Amino acid sequence: MTAELSDIAPGVVRVSWTPALQDQGLGPCSNEVRNVVERAFKGGATRVESHVDPDDQTAQRIATFAGLMREGVARGVEGKQDRIVYARLVDDVPLEDPQGFRSLLNSFLPRKRAISQMLIRSTDDRVLLCQLTYKRDYDLPGGVVEVGESPQLAVAREVEEELAITVEPGRLLLTDWLPPWSGWDDAICLVFDGGVHEPDVVEGIVREEREIKSAGFYAIAETRELCAEFTSRRIEAALRNLTDRPGPPYTESGRSLPG
Numbered sequence: 001m002t003a004e005l006s007d008i009a010p011g012v013v014r015v016s017w018t019p020a021l022q023d024q025g026l027g028p029c030s031n032e033v034r035n036v037v038e039r040a041f042k043g044g045a046t047r048v049e050s051h052v053d054p055d056d057q058t059a060q061r062i063a064t065f066a067g068l069m070r071e072g073v074a075r076g077v078e079g080k081q082d083r084i085v086y087a088r089l090v091d092d093v094p095l096e097d098p099q100g101f102r103s104l105l106n107s108f109l110p111r112k113r114a115i116s117q118m119l120i121r122s123t124d125d126r127v128l129l130c131q132l133t134y135k136r137d138y139d140l141p142g143g144v145v146e147v148g149e150s151p152q153l154a155v156a157r158e159v160e161e162e163l164a165i166t167v168e169p170g171r172l173l174l175t176d177w178l179p180p181w182s183g184w185d186d187a188i189c190l191v192f193d194g195g196v197h198e199p200d201v202v203e204g205i206v207r208e209e210r211e212i213k214s215a216g217f218y219a220i221a222e223t224r225e226l227c228a229e230f231t232s233r234r235i236e237a238a239l240r241n242l243t244d245r246p247g248p249p250y251t252e253s254g255r256s257l258p259g
């Protein structure tokens with residue numbers, strides 16, 4: 001009823017445990033797994049990993065309590081079944097150290113994708129939209145925020161990379177939550193003010209052709225035809241927050257919440 005080790009590669013071993021050990025409870029099982037991991041390091045291993053069934057919540061907690069960090073999901077690896085990969089390296093910061101414990105928490109706590117967009121307007125009251133290569137609908141310029149990157153800096157970077165124009169992002173106009181959709185996980189979309197510009201600013205655009213088919217200013221009525229419904233709602237919600245009678249700063253799929 002003990003945890004067991006198996007060699008995977010030079011310096012790499014995999015820890016597993018029997019259902020009987022797991023049935024002893026979270027504390028006894030995780031303590032035994034942790035002890036086996038430490039013995040593996042003393043024996044020369046540099047990495048100890050475990051593959052855990054995504055449907056086995058107890059086993060996931062055992063791996064975490066034993067100090068193994070969640071690394072991701074390996075798809076179709078064991079009998080064509082998915083497995084969550086947990087691992088610990090010999091030189092990871094000890095769990096007794098606050099940094100080590102924070103790293104462990106960071107490995108499994110939920111993370112949301114952040115998207116930064118810019119609302120760029122023309123002097124004749126139109127909005128800059130991009131026709132994208134990877135979907136039919138038009139959208140505001142912007143993109144995904146990189147890990148460790150400021151959302152405000154991200155939107156300036158995305159606009160410059162995709163359109164080759166430099167626009168200083170202003171204040172945050174809207175935070176819009178996007179539920180899972182068409183293969184995407186849920187995300188938080190942040191819309192920043194890109195200010196008002198002369199219509200001929202589009203003449204300086206140089207498209208990043210892998211992502212952008214075209215870019216131009218469009219009237220609000222046109223955005224309702226060109227954009228997905230939730231995108232047009234988001235644009236109009238952000239525009240309202242530029243007026244003397246702003247709407248709510250937070251929406252979900254561009255919709256205000258009741259109350």
